[in-house]
Amino acid sequence: MVSNSVLLGFVLCIILYQQCFAYVPRMLHGRPKGGLVGTPGTKHHLLGETRPKLPPEQWFIQKLDHFNGADSRVWKQRYFVNETYYKPGGPIFIQIGGEGTADPIWMVEGSWIKYAREYNAYCAMLEHRFYGNSHPTDDMSVSNLQYLSSEQALADLAAFIVDLKNNVDPTAKVITFGGSYPGSLSAWFRLKYPHLVDGAVASSAPLLSEINFIEYLQVVTDSLRTYDGTDACNEAIRKATDSITSALKTAEGRVQIKQSFRLCDSIDPSNEKDIANLFSTLSGNFENVVQYNKDNRAFEGAQGTNITIDTLCGIMTDQTSSDPVQRYAKVNNLLLDVYKQPCQDYKYDKMIDTLRQTSWTSSASEGGRQWTYQTCTEFGWYQSSDDVRQPFGHSFPIDFWIEQCQDIFGNNFNITIISDAVKRSNTDYGALMIKISKVLFPNGSIDPWHAMGVLKDLNPDARAVYINGTAHCANMYPDSPDDPPQLVQARLEIFMQIGEWLQEKH
Template identity: 55%
Template sequence: MAAPMVGRVLVFLVLVFQVYCWIPRFINGRPRGGMLGAPNVPKGTPTPPPQWFEMQRLDHFDGTNNKHWRQRYFVNDTFYQPGGPIFLMIGGEGPANPIWMVEGAWIVYAKQFGAIAVMLEHRYYGESHPVPDLSVENLRFLSSRQALADLAEFIDYFRVKRKLPTNKLISFGGSYPGSLSAWFRSKYPQYVDGAIATSAPIYAQVDFPEYLEVVTDALRTTGTQCGDAIRNATDTMASWLGSADTRATLEQKFQLCDKIDPTNTLDIAGLFGNTAGNFEDVIQYNKDNRAFEGAIGTDITLDTLCGIMNDFTRGTPLQRYADVNTLIMKTYGQKCLDYTYTKMISDMRQTDWKSGAGEGGRQWMYQTCAEFGWYQSSDFSKQPFSFLFPLNYSLVQCQDIYNKSLDASTVYENVRDTNRYYGGRGIAITKVVFPNGSIDPWHAMGVTQNISSEATAIYIEGTAHCANMYPARDQDPQQLTDARTKISSLIGSWLQTKS
């Protein structure tokens, strides 16, 4: 009995630490655990054990650096038929979870085409630790370019290990890994015979006000009342900042961990950004099928939140907005709402792998500063969440968390360099499909129209982030069903094409 009890205590301590650690649950479009979450394996579902590539290179672009590290991967060869393809699931900004080795649309395709399925965890996430800690000095080896080179190095190894020298390879990825899937096909075409790039933001952009533009459009699908009520609530919040009495009421209604300092614009940005995040998170994953992953909060939808905002029996729009916040806090076990800037910066500066920041928030924020931007600011003029979390709120974090040299001009230069390297909206690529959902805010940075006859876009009305990757269900809209069918057809055509 001792071992299970120890396990339960450790789980409890981890949960308590995550609850009281002030790192936003939803930061720059990334929930804790990554864009696809950090799902729990359903009880009784067998999954493949982890395997390790022992000799991954630390720096693929410095011939004088001969350091290596252990990278985690998973394999499912249950459906493999001799001569069948390799299906590669690319890991992203969270732990690689083996439940994906037995569930999801790509496993259906693996059965169909007799493929061996392998998933490689992204460097610096999950258990794939190339360096002793997450110091700024060590983070210099974290980049999408290094990650793509990791894939090539790993495939060379995997082909030899499994005696698959000429088998065709199809890459899969959703969200940032979807971008990696497309970029891998573009930059390493000799390794990839076709790529599925689901919900892939392929255009880097510092300010991303389009995110809230899509969120605002999603609110309108429930009618105009929801957005109007949110605007009324946030306008009231802003006006109440000027009085000690009304600030105290806000602190009570939103269960804030600290008293409001109305002169601290960064704290105010955190407060308004976090309460907007309640809607952003739900809309990004609205009505997806993550339930098989054990994901928390999948029963909360846009209809749920707008149902609260439109319920006049709950009182004023401000009270309803606070009720939404209470629902989200209760769902995720939060005792109070943290929003202060100094606490967030302090936690994000943690460099230990076991820290709250080491879960992935520190790494992903670094990648946004060093490569992508994608800061979901309040700069879209028609959104209802206030204009109190502007672009500068995110830009200043790059300097305060990592290094003063990561100033705004440097971030802009980094983003320009990313688009130059990968092609941005002008990417030249073949044998790739870009599925995107209309409700997913990330589609604004992706490909929603065909680039060419060999670079296909699938735009799925009414679906959210990475919807086509999840297991099919009876209530799926017809466009989603058709998207999975089209992806299967494209895979078949790529596999039949002579190299």
């Protein structure tokens, strides 16, 4: 028998190994660590307050496989409720969990809470299966991940809402909220289970599944142009990209790049996937900031900084530094400092090794592995470099992303699987031809994800709320004195629409 102390040491080694040597990019398939929606409520931090008292976690007994009546296995799904604002006769508001841990701060913060106060709503948030602490299976093996899908998540919601209505008020109206992928779920839930929901807000919801999401970097390019109305920022990035490409051809250049960008490892020029991942990582610096421009409250509050498009493009167009590569490196190193990363990871195999981990205690369990699985088996949405106009180079084409599915999950996950999956997803949900009512689709013009969303009214009762100048899910965060008027107006429009839904006959 192994003694307990030896065993403990071994476990500690594993944990330390995972913490020190694991590597998931800060931005993976458009998903930052923690999930696609940031955390609200940082004004408490800004004011030096402690976080408000948050509701305790609760657990709902959920079926493992809703699409196999012979499978009786169940598991415990995490949820939170806030009854503070509820008055009898009021509605039930559901915040739909997504591709990250469900943070209970949302139970007391965010625009939906403001609406809940006004409409006397009972608030509940259901964590998405396979994310956070909602673990339907022993681990995240490929075999177990077969139960991770948006369809299963919608069925989870259905069972949860039926039970909640029975407990709270069987006649209560239900409004769902969600941002980004949960925004899609909010719309899709109204599509598939209209008898269980009376209105849905689908913020920044991508509805068109697509393997090669070239529009993503197109919008990033457009958004960077908003800095000064010119192509200066993009041109500087393009020059930096070109110079790096040249530099990588010589041993001296590679040493220089490693040093400038504080890379963790020396560059092997023969490793194409490392090179692809390096360029993709550098574009990720901009993707992350553009996607959450001026809205990432937690980021701003927690890190005591305010990195926006203006910050990055300010650096990129700063003529006091003559070399665009050095400016590009400055952006990179600023973000390394902010995120307290000692060096810049980019080694492909290291990333893949991390994402191949199946344990719930591994770094991959933060969400990177699960979200990648969903992109491979449902949505695609690979932010490739295949658009000709974007300035981040063309060394991370669609094949680079498709091969990741195979490298992480096995040879079975080839282009056929992904193509069929994306086709099935669009057949299932109708993509942008979705036939739906009582849904609002807020989107921000800065947000790269808006390219997959509903930007024009589908019909008088399925309207787009297109917000000029804001980023991903901006309308979901708490009010801020800095909010542009069109964002204030959008929140009001959503508020009024919910009021109408609540007035309508069932």
